[in-house]
Amino acid sequence: MASNCLRTAYLSVIDRKAIVRQFNPVRNASNLVTPMQVGNGNFAFGTDVTGLQTFIPYAIMSSWGWKNDSLPPGQIPSEYHGVNWTTHGREVAYDMPDPNLPALSQWMIANPNRMNLGAVGLLWKGAGVTEDDLDGKRQEIDLWSGAMKSTMTYHEAEIEVQTSVHPSDDTVGIIITSDLIGQGEHGIFLDFPYHNGLSKFEAPLVGIWNATSNHTTSLSQGKNIATINHTLDGASYFTTLTWPGKTNVSVSRDSPEAHRYSVWPSTKGNKIEFSVTFTPQPVRQALDAKTVMAESSRWWHQFWSMNGFVDVITGSSDPRAWEMQRRIIVSQYNLMVNEAGKNPPQESGLTNNGWYGKFHMEMFFWHMSHWALWGKWDILNRALPTYARHPIFFAELDYRAHLTNETLQKWNANVTSTADFMADYSWWNTSTGVYDLGPPLYPVSENTPLNSTMNTAFELVYWHWGFEAARTWLMRQGQTPPDSWGHVADNLAPLPQYNGTYVIYEGIGDMWSVQEYKMDHPELVVDMTIMQQTTDTVWAEWNITDCWGWDFPMLAMNAARLGNPSKAVDWLLDELLTFDDAGMPTGGVKVPTPYWPGAGGFLYAIAFMAAGWDGAPNVSARGFPQDGSWVVNWEGLSPAI
Template sequence: MRVNQVAAGYLSRFNIVRTKLIDNETTPLQIGNGNFAFNVDNTGMQTFLPFNTLSSWAWHNDSLPADGCGKIPAQPNSGRRLTICSELPSDYHGVPRETYGRQVYYDALPDPNLKQATQWLIGNPNRINLGRIGLTYKGATVSASQITQPKQVQDLWNGIITSTFEIDGKYVKVITQGDFEEDAVAFRVESELLKSGDLGVELDFPYPPIHTTAYKYEVSECDLPSELALRRNPSPPSTIQKRNKLEWNKYWQEGGFVDVTASSNLNATELRRIVTSQYHVRVNSAANGQSPQESGLMNNGWYGKFHMEMVIWHNAHWATWGKQKYFDNIFPELYERLLPSSLARAKAMGWQGARWPKMTDPIYGINSPGDINGVLLWQQPHPMYLANLAYQASPTRKTLERWDRVLTETANYMASYAGLNNSTGKYDLGPPSYGVTENTPPNSTRNLAYEIAYWRYGLDAAREWKHKLGQRIPEKWTHVAANLALPPQVDGLYAVYNGLNSSWWNDTKLTGDPRSLIMLQGILPDTPAVDPKIALATAEKVAQVWTDDKIRGWGRPVLAINSARIGNPSRAMYHLTAYDYWKFDDAGFAIRGGDGGTPPPFMPGNAGFLYAVAYVVGGWSGSKGDAPGVPKGEGLVVKHEGLMKAL
């Protein structure tokens, strides 16, 4: 018997229950399968709140800026007619930055002379809202003011949302379910209002979205396009309803489980977020061949595009929780799909191999322009980390061969990109460059500590991959790895990038988010580039300056991982349970916090939380004993099984 986790009664403790009407500031409850999600208001549909129906496969291009030139009327007192020429995305060819003594055109920096074309490339393609399904009463859409006695329960074990309420004093019950085999939603509606004909169902198709350039979110909607056709789903609702329950039950019985309910430590009991997060990642983060956008399949942040630097935080948990099939559904297909455009990108910039994009889509693989997007570095070695997770789960030649081309072209780029510094005899990274925390001056930032260490790890991992395959290891990989500059130090501690002095610890811009320095020991596996003693001392210094009020996003998971790795499990558990600061909403969705500009959900928060829990409980390469990151004697009782060690 599996630690009593498979029982429906156990999971029912964590069901999400709502008894008040929600508004458009509330995250909806969801049903879905990773490739498709339907988001609901209190009616179990999208009746009085037009939430999205999103998928991994439905994308849209906005109209191009108007082509050609045209005349505008003469301005008062000028007597002159002006000629205006519009811009096209094809006019954009990148923006030059000096790199290692030559001009390189970066394909993802905004061009101030082509603002329209740049903005079109940022916003396209964008994920499309498939449509809205809601209730009508006496021929009109039901409004929130007509609904009384609302109650809604999300049954996690069966993947069912049951919504009950009254309209005009009459009871209505709606059961909402999805499907794992087809991208479909099924409803069962019970009410005497159906018999009278007063209660009905309506379809609405908000298309296409109108985007705002002020931030990254859809702001309004238009009419149904003439080319969009409707079809009845091949499976009847009864089949979907039966199949849905069986598949959700199976999901909960797969892979690893962690149970802390026997703990007397009240904070630990709040780890119920383990269960709700597992539901949310199955709905939002289990697509085929692509990583989720940061807001999952709930709303379109960043135009629905995903961020390549975040793929580990979104997806590594699948491997450590023993749910490898979901990991393998994404990787390496995601990289294989982006390989042609990434090879072309590197070649156009004068480098070899594959230069992976930062913010992109699964259709074109364009690196969407943005001040950060063009020169961010830490997404480049991710394939090596992910490949090692895949090999740990399945250490076979088939795994080695499947990942080989992706790793080869990744390493070719990394070795080609590093620039030889004739003064030091070492290879540098940047400038220009942006690091993990995106808070350094890009045009003068050289040798970011985490990126340098990660580059060394990546090249060494690629070399070891070739060794396992019995293939020749390119000499360039070995030479660059052995001669990379080391992560910079100041007064015996690591510094964010080269050229800082000890006063940087007083620079609030840098100390407001120094997570890259604690990532040197924890999320980054052992590498010759990192001295464990210096990394430990640096982590202790970071703990003094990176206080609770400054930590946001996936900061808590990375702090928990680092704390466990350096032998401070009490601090690790604190960061996993600091819920006065690390906010989750009533549905268990992580809130990013900080800048106030990103609405929940923040899926790297949920997925990163799961990865950190697996790291702390299941351990990591070289860790000893049971639950090595869990403090002893602090009221914690942790039962677990089926977890895989992290790297």
């Protein structure tokens, strides 16, 4: 059943707090692949089992923490002009590696690259302490408040570390409680790595910790504040450490050659509070730890209380409902930490680096569109419309949620310029009397010969939809759409077919007999009879073991639209779509963990299956089985397009 689409906390009929806290991630040892994180979407703090980076230097990453490597000797970016490919009888420059400028081409691929801002860890006097020396380790994230608590004992002394990140400031608040503090035996350290763009993937760890001569740090101190300036390859940023006024703290560099600083409190008590702030410019004062934690708790309470929520465990008899609910909850938390910033997120968010820390334009949909269906426009608008990819699609989502002239005006330039490009890109084929897309063309599957690939199924359907949406957009404003849009839309090449099924692109022939075409992301699309036959063939023939991430949510939505909700649920819980104990989706065979498009696609599919889609039957939670095995309560969601 479904409640009305509510948008305020006080009308909620679901006990959200109880459901959310039921899925608090808990660890009793550090995970060697993924951290536990706290963060705010623009800044994330990854930790080992101590709640800091004591034993494993998981990344501290931000939206602004980028650097450029040194250019190849004697070369400058303006020397690069792209690579000319023959396109319909003319030469067109494409942004591909230039074989005549290999070093400069690679520099442009790898720069700028995203930095790990440093490490903050527990420090003990005396001999080196390892994780194995700690007993009774337990770490838990209270999802409702965004707070992490880590407890352990060392030589029978109990230690508690509380860790939170401010909702709008790149500040982590840390409160350490231990009798060792009053004995002068307990402190913290700060350390800073070098970084370069030589590695396409940096996972699970980011940064080079032993290249100490390649960068510099310097320390300045004041009353209850210490600032470390870190400079590497022309990039510079500041780490500001603060503590309460009545506490005496010593901050010193371990050695002139190292970039590690030891912080020792001098107090008779058993508690010490620190805040650590990372900024591109120096700050004179920073937030204290208690303020950080209070603001974090307030903000996360609001995050969970407002807008979309889905409950699949209250009343469901399918034993998989618990895992489905866990994924729903932990995915929302992790995507808020990693993928709610002012810039488009990279595939691994703020956890580690993939593709040098850069985003993929086409993947913006899988990373961000779920925020729209879950009603969290305040988060999505951090990156919209400035960084909107799929602009017509996001504009339409925005208008459906906000039916105002202001929305139409906000997106108008994005929509019309995109449709103009679509019309210009389409090539009139005088021989066939249709508009072709490509070549060259690189489809979703990314495994076809791009210089001969043309009229791909997905892109043709997307072109049709984009033109129709753009024309409707202008008509809402009383404007007449350009004739060129309609002419192209009405005369696009037909969707490619072979033996009663859709295929990836025109001229591919019997793709079902060629293994390499049945791998990676399936992109097939819409005669419903042909679509059903195509879907049946995909399920029977596709190499699903080569799929990962958003492939499974896409397959689930396809199954739901074709009236097979049981298969839709199966796809969302497929054994190849896995989420670890912290809720991080595994990367599969080709990319490191986490691969956040898997979580973003999962949440989009959940909203799709619960709230419906354009043309869906008027039945609640139509994308879930209707036999009573799944009871789906939802509120605050919007239907999908």
